[in-house]
Amino acid sequence: MHFTVAIPTYNGASRLPKLLEQLRTQVNTEDLVWEIIIVDNNSKDNTAEIVRQYQANWPEPYPLRYCLEREQGAAFARLRAIREANGELIGFLDDDNLPDTNWVAAAYLFGKEHPNAGAYGGQIHGDFEVEPPENFKRIQSFLAIREGGKKPHLYDPDHLNLPPAAAVVVRKQAWCENVPSRPTLGGKANGSMIQGDDYEPLLYMHKAGWEIWYHPTMQTYHQIPHWRLEKDYLISLIRGSSLCICHLRMINAKTWQKPIIIARIMLGSLRRAILHLLKYRWKVKTDLIAACEMEFHLSSFASPFYFIKTSLVSQFVRYTGKNQTGFV
CATH class of the missing domain: 3.90.550.10 (Spore Coat Polysaccharide Biosynthesis Protein SpsA; Chain A)
Known part of the structure; x- marks a missing residue:
C-alpha cells in the first residue's frame, strides 16, 4: 500500500x-x-x-x-x-x-x-x-x-x-x-x-x-x-512546549555534552528573559503576546530542572519497580 x-x-x-x-x-x-x-x-x-x-x-x-x-x-x-x-x-x-x-x-x-x-x-x-x-x-x-x-x-x-x-x-x-x-x-x-x-x-x-x-x-x-x-490556555500550552526543551536536546547528545547543553539552555534562557523584561517591563503582565513570550523564556530556563527530576524518577522506577506513589 x-x-x-x-x-x-x-x-x-x-x-x-x-x-x-x-x-x-x-x-x-x-x-x-x-x-x-x-x-x-x-x-x-x-x-x-x-x-x-x-x-x-x-x-x-x-x-x-x-x-x-x-x-x-x-x-x-x-x-x-x-x-x-x-x-x-x-x-x-x-x-x-x-x-x-x-x-x-x-x-x-x-x-x-x-x-x-x-x-x-x-x-x-x-x-x-x-x-x-x-x-x-x-x-x-x-x-x-x-x-x-x-x-x-x-x-x-x-x-x-x-x-x-x-x-x-x-x-x-x-x-x-x-x-x-x-x-x-x-x-x-x-x-x-x-x-x-x-x-x-x-x-x-x-x-x-x-x-x-x-x-x-x-x-x-x-x-x-x-x-x-485565551491567556490561561496559551500560557499553559507554551509552558508545556518549553519544559520539554531539555529532554529534546538530550536525545541526540553524547554523555559529555549533556552538562554543556544544560548550561547553555539555562544561561541563554535567562539572558533572553532579562532582555525581554527590559524591553517590555510591566507589559509582560498586561500584553498577551509579551506574557506568552516571557513564559517561553522562563519555562525554557526551567526545562533542565524538569529533565533532571523526571530522569531521577525514571531511575527510581527502573530500580525499584515502583512509581512516584510507592506502588508497583
Whole structure:
C-alpha cells in the first residue's frame, strides 16, 4: 500500500465528520492505494459510534479503519498508528486540521521524489473562530501554524526546528528502524500539558541520517476555537512546549555534552528573559503576546530542572519497580 492517513483523536466526535468529509474530496488519488485509520485514544464521548456510522455507509475504494488505543497520550496513539498502518508513508492529521483537496496526492508524490526524507510537513494555516490578538504571529507556532514560504527546504532538527504532528508525513521504514517502542514524552494526558512528543521521533530519525523537509504544496487549515486564544490556555500550552526543551536536546547528545547543553539552555534562557523584561517591563503582565513570550523564556530556563527530576524518577522506577506513589 502506498499511503496511510492516520488520525489520532481524543473525544473527537464533533470534529471527525468534517475531517472525514474533507478526506473524501481528495483529488488525483486514482492511482494511489491508500487508507484512513482513526486511532481512538480512549475517548469518553461517542467517537467510536460516529466512526461506525461512517464505516457502515462508506462507499469509497480506500478503507476507513478504526482502532482503540487505551494508553493515554498522543505519542501512544501515533505509535499504534505506525503499527496498524499498511502504507509505506503515513500522513498524520490532527482531528481539527483540515487538508486541502490535493493533500494526500502531494504528500505521496513528495515522499516518492525524496527517498531520503524520513519525515516532512507542509503549510499549516490558522482558521480562527475569532480574530487573533495583535502581533499573534510572534507566537502562532505554538498552535502548530507553519507558513514557511513557497519553496521546499530542509528543517533544522539540531535547533529543534521541526514540523508539528498536526500534519506530518513519516516514512514507516525510518520510524520502525530508529524510534524506540516507548517514548520519553507521552504527550498531553491526564491533565499534563507537557509536549515535545511530536518532535521526539523525528529527532531519532534525524540522528540516523534521515532528512526532515518542509513541503509547501501540502496545505492544511488548523481549526482554532476562541478558547484557544485565551491567556490561561496559551500560557499553559507554551509552558508545556518549553519544559520539554531539555529532554529534546538530550536525545541526540553524547554523555559529555549533556552538562554543556544544560548550561547553555539555562544561561541563554535567562539572558533572553532579562532582555525581554527590559524591553517590555510591566507589559509582560498586561500584553498577551509579551506574557506568552516571557513564559517561553522562563519555562525554557526551567526545562533542565524538569529533565533532571523526571530522569531521577525514571531511575527510581527502573530500580525499584515502583512509581512516584510507592506502588508497583
